[in-house]
Amino acid sequence: MSAPAASDRQRIESLRADIERHNYQYYALDAPLISDAEYDRLFRELQTLEAGHPELVSPDSPTQRIGSAPLAGFETVKHRVSMLSLNNAFDEEEVTAFDRRMREALVTERIDYAAEPKFDGLAVSLCYEHGVLAHGATRGDGESGEDVTANLRTVRAIPLRLAGRNPPVLLEVRGEVVMLRADFEQLNQAQRAKGEKEFVNPRNAAAGALRQLDSRITSTRKLAFFAYGLGAAEGAPAFGTHSALLDYLAECRFPVAKERKVVTGVDGMLEYYRAIGGKRAGLPYDIDGVVYKVNDLAGQRELGFVSRAPRYAVAHKFPAEEAMSEIIAIDVQVGRTGALTPVARLKPVFVGGVTVTNATLHNEDEIRRKDIRIHDTVVVRRAGDVIPEVVRVINDKRPAQAPVFEMPAACPVCGSAVQRLEDESVARCTAGLYCPAQRKQALLHFASRRAMDIEGLGDKLVEQLVDNNIVKTSADLYELDVAALAGLERMAEKSAANVVAAIAKSRRTTLARFIFALGIRNVGERTAADLARAFGDLEPLLQADEQMLQQVPDVGPVVAQSIAQFFAEPHNRDVVGQLLAAGVSFERTPRAANVSSRMSGRTFVLTGALPNLSRDEAKERIEAKGGRVTGSVSKKTDFVVVGADPGSKYDKAVELGITVLDEEGLQELLKE
DNA sequence: GATCCTCGAGTTCT
DNA sequence: CTCGAGGATC
Numbered sequence: 001m002s003a004p005a006a007s008d009r010q011r012i013e014s015l016r017a018d019i020e021r022h023n024y025q026y027y028a029l030d031a032p033l034i035s036d037a038e039y040d041r042l043f044r045e046l047q048t049l050e051a052g053h054p055e056l057v058s059p060d061s062p063t064q065r066i067g068s069a070p071l072a073g074f075e076t077v078k079h080r081v082s083m084l085s086l087n088n089a090f091d092e093e094e095v096t097a098f099d100r101r102m103r104e105a106l107v108t109e110r111i112d113y114a115a116e117p118k119f120d121g122l123a124v125s126l127c128y129e130h131g132v133l134a135h136g137a138t139r140g141d142g143e144s145g146e147d148v149t150a151n152l153r154t155v156r157a158i159p160l161r162l163a164g165r166n167p168p169v170l171l172e173v174r175g176e177v178v179m180l181r182a183d184f185e186q187l188n189q190a191q192r193a194k195g196e197k198e199f200v201n202p203r204n205a206a207a208g209a210l211r212q213l214d215s216r217i218t219s220t221r222k223l224a225f226f227a228y229g230l231g232a233a234e235g236a237p238a239f240g241t242h243s244a245l246l247d248y249l250a251e252c253r254f255p256v257a258k259e260r261k262v263v264t265g266v267d268g269m270l271e272y273y274r275a276i277g278g279k280r281a282g283l284p285y286d287i288d289g290v291v292y293k294v295n296d297l298a299g300q301r302e303l304g305f306v307s308r309a310p311r312y313a314v315a316h317k318f319p320a321e322e323a324m325s326e327i328i329a330i331d332v333q334v335g336r337t338g339a340l341t342p343v344a345r346l347k348p349v350f351v352g353g354v355t356v357t358n359a360t361l362h363n364e365d366e367i368r369r370k371d372i373r374i375h376d377t378v379v380v381r382r383a384g385d386v387i388p389e390v391v392r393v394i395n396d397k398r399p400a401q402a403p404v405f406e407m408p409a410a411c412p413v414c415g416s417a418v419q420r421l422e423d424e425s426v427a428r429c430t431a432g433l434y435c436p437a438q439r440k441q442a443l444l445h446f447a448s449r450r451a452m453d454i455e456g457l458g459d460k461l462v463e464q465l466v467d468n469n470i471v472k473t474s475a476d477l478y479e480l481d482v483a484a485l486a487g488l489e490r491m492a493e494k495s496a497a498n499v500v501a502a503i504a505k506s507r508r509t510t511l512a513r514f515i516f517a518l519g520i521r522n523v524g525e526r527t528a529a530d531l532a533r534a535f536g537d538l539e540p541l542l543q544a545d546e547q548m549l550q551q552v553p554d555v556g557p558v559v560a561q562s563i564a565q566f567f568a569e570p571h572n573r574d575v576v577g578q579l580l581a582a583g584v585s586f587e588r589t590p591r592a593a594n595v596s597s598r599m600s601g602r603t604f605v606l607t608g609a610l611p612n613l614s615r616d617e618a619k620e621r622i623e624a625k626g627g628r629v630t631g632s633v634s635k636k637t638d639f640v641v642v643g644a645d646p647g648s649k650y651d652k653a654v655e656l657g658i659t660v661l662d663e664e665g666l667q668e669l670l671k672e
Numbered sequence: 673g674a675t676c677c678t679c680g681a682g683t684t685c686t
Numbered sequence: 687c688t689c690g691a692g693g694a695t696c
Contacts (some may be wrong), residue, residue, distance in 0.1 A: 144694095204686070335682060341681085360683050362689070387684055387687050418679095425690075522692080524680045554679080589693050676695080683687085 008049055010095070012056055015046040019062040019107070020159065020253070025300040027157035028255035053426075059161040060132055067215035068153050074146035078171060079125055080232035081218050083139045084290065087178035092270055095292075098314045099266045102294055105303055105311075114242040115272045116228060116260040118201050118315050120286040121178030122210055125231055125579040126158060128330075131167025133160050138210065151210050152177075152217035157226075163253045172231030173254060179206040180284045183222035191574040200288050224285065227254035241295045259283075262295055265376040273316050289317035290588075320381040322391060327376050330361065330405045330413050336441035337521055338428035339416060342367060342405060344378075344390055353380035359388040362408045363425045373402035390648060413437035433473075433544035433571070440466050443517050446474040450507040450525055451517035464488045474517070477580035479505050511538065511586045518576070530554060533562075542567050542576070553603060605640045618663075621670055 019042055026032045032039075043062065050057045058065070076651035089095045102111050117348060123139040136152035138145040152158055156178065162171065162287040179187070184202040191198045209221035227249045228238070244264050250256045259279070263272050269292050276290050282476040294300050303312040326347045333341045342361040349356055359380060361367050372378065372390060377397035383389040409418055409426050416431035429435050442460045447454035455475070465471040472486055479502060485496035509517075515526035515538075523531070535541040541563075548561035566572050591627040604622050618641065641661045663671070 196685085201684085247692090333682090339682075341682065354685060356684080358684065362682085366689095383687065407686085469690060522680070528681055554693060580689095612678075674696085675695090679692080680690090682689090 008053060009056060011149055012046065012053070012061075013399055015042055017376045018042055018060055019046065020161070023160070024163075024253045024344065027252060030251070030258075034155075034637065040570070047104075060231050062156075062160070064157060064160070065154045065219060067217070067219040068150055070214035071150065072213070073209075074148060075133065076140070076144050077137045078144040079137065079142070079146045080127075082126060082144070083123060083142045084230070085142065085176065085309050086313055087309045088289075088317075089316045092266075095273075095314070096266050097268055098292070099269070101305070102299075104313070106294075106299050109604075110239075110265050111299075112262050112264050113292040114246070114260065115263050115269060115271055115292050116246075116257045117276055117283070117287040117288055118258075118289040118291045118317075118654060119176035119178050119228075120288045121176040121206055122203070124152065124175065124210075124225075126152065126173045126175070128162055128167065128171040129163075130169060131162040131171075132318055133158065139411050139532075144253070146211075148210055150215035151212060151218040155223045155225050156214055157224050157255050159253045163251065167232060168236035170232060170234040171236055171252075172205075172233065173249065173252075174229040174231055175227035175254065177210055178202065178208070178224050178285050178484075179222065179228065180224050181286065182284065183224075183641075187221060200355070203353065225255060227256055228291075241296055241297060241301070242293050243295055248456070263292075269316070277318060287318075289315050291315050320383065321352045322379050322381045323349045324377055324394065325349035325356070325380050325474045327378060327390075329373065330367075330374055330572050334411060334413050334429055334435065334441075336433065336439035336445050336519060336561055337440060338435065338438050339413075339426045339429070340411070340429060341426075342408065344372070344409070346378075346380065346388075349380055352379055354382070356382070357386040359390050361390060361405075364405075364647045365425050367405050372406055373398065375399050395465065411435055411437075421665070436466055442473065443474060443477070445519045446477075447516045448517075451513055452509055453513070454499075454506045455500065455502045456495065460490065461488070461499065473575045473578070475575050475582055478507070478579070478582035478584070485617070497588055507520055507583045507585060509586050509646050510583065511536075512587055514579075515541070518566070518572075520563055520566040522559045527554065527559060538576070540578075542573070603638050607640060607642055618666065622666075639666075639669075 001564065019039070022032065022034060022039055026039075031081045034042075046061070047063050050061065050063055060432075070589055074353060081618070089098055099111065103109065125137050126133060127135040127137075133153065134149075135147060136149045138149050138156075140146060153160065153671050155638065162168075166661055179202040181188075181202060181618050184199065184205050187205055188198045205221070207221055209218050211434070212218045228246070229242075230249075237248065239248065243264075244259070246256050246260060248380055259276060261272060263269055272292075276287070280287060292314055293310075294303065300310070300312040303310070327344050330342050331345060333343055335341060342363070344359045344361055346357055346359060361372065370390065370392060375398075376518055377394045378392040379394065381389055381391055406417065407420075409636060410416065411418055411429035411431060413433050414429065414435040414437065416435060420427040429438065431438065433439050440459070440462050443457075443466070444459060446452055447457040447462075457477075462471075465488075468488075471477055471480070481498060482496045482500055485499060486493070487490045488496075491499075510532070512529040512532035513592070515523065516525050516530055518571050530552050531541060531549075535544065544564075546557070546560040546564045549555055550557065555563075606618055639659050640660055641663070
């Protein structure tokens, strides 16, 4: 083919720039400069020109937003900077408390907050390399999400290329993908016309569109996007405030909430909340509250994080939508530990965007407290907009014969005695693993993703395996073959082979997962990891008495007793033996190899400013070597790392005779 | 003994 | 997500 005429190339470039500018006008500013027909004309002209010059087609051309062939599945990608969740405030008091914490921590009288609406959509991270959209991923668990780049490229509100001449080397833009209400209505109308299932709310419609393996389908769903923050960045300008950062994102042509505002103090926040609340019904998108962030970024850095949420921000949620329904019955479920949980079966009711039919009533006390009876009319909402909850009873509507709920004296599944310990609120079935319900739950727990991670071993299959007496203990799983699964419902040869393969694959695991999978009472993921780290291998853990167990951080008398009791039970020892015999094996926990490095399992306390390392960096490095960092000095502390101007922690360390290190000493330890 | 923080366990719906 | 409970600290 002949070299493209210079004029064609120029025209293509100018068309691309025009189209992206109109996208921006339309999606970010909501102020189109041209009609849809004119837009379509530009678009078709570009398509025609590109068709004539395939060598000029580049991934950042607007014509490339139409989607591409379906994927087999989504890849998992790790976020460079984790995507955190926000702490919630549900009333003015909690907002006031938030402001007080901020003022105390930053030692100032009044604080400016960047306030913005909280979109009810899906958080995503967009990664721009040298100004070009390279990857996009869902939030996932915050650490890693699904690579939905192909789908995000079809969202016209998302720039394929950053505006401006000198784009940063790397810019991770965080924001929310939503479906505008009008587009949602249209989509459902179309679904109705086609006789297909309607979407229940804009959020689900957006989620469905984003999870399409075929991005051509995504491109037909109208999705919007609003940016609200940054993840990793290299070569980006430095900002002093969150609002300046948002201005920058707007300059890069990202849609940013028009309702954003900088407010001062509690009064400012509450006034903003009320104003947005008043506008809520008229907004083009669904929101579930507003977000306040300390505007000053230096302040944000100083405040840091608590567990998985930033300390400097809070989501002020609107009150959850409530609806009335009727309790048809109260059933009792049996959990893994034998806990009997009453569950209200409700007349289906649409609330908070979904149809609710069940709601947990937690325990007997809760039912008494709220005086909930069978056949009562009740107010239902979704707590935190997720878990259905019975708020209260409408007393006027109580029928004459409304039976009071009684916790059964016998397990509804196995008929064994039910016991409720004096100072506990839960009633439990006493049969342990003799109770089929507990056995099923134990197997499901064993197979769960964070334990042995056996894919395909779900509740339907476990149900059949236990009911047909094919599997009694977790060790029996490793005896299964395709023949044993044949004949079960929904178990054709293919799926049976998959399950057998998944079970085989699970043999190789880690000590921490294995301990967690055993399902010892009071031993969750975290404690299992602590135990694995402290004992390094299974054998010493089996031998440990309660005293030794209590030496492990966060293990007190109760947890120690649970563990000792579990391993004292001959049946449990047998199962563990059978699992090992079946070939379950684990690498020695990597951290265990570091025991000699003197850091693993040791507790550190930091005090004073270190010359080179920030607090967070020091913490990160100590944890990377298996150490733990806690807030205050006690006799369980192993090392106190002292910087400039140490506080009382230093005195306490001297008093208790704890090893004191300076930064250099810490670096020495880290090097070992 | 009070209080803060974190972990464990149970639960819903798509 | 929420509650309850265990552990650690003041």
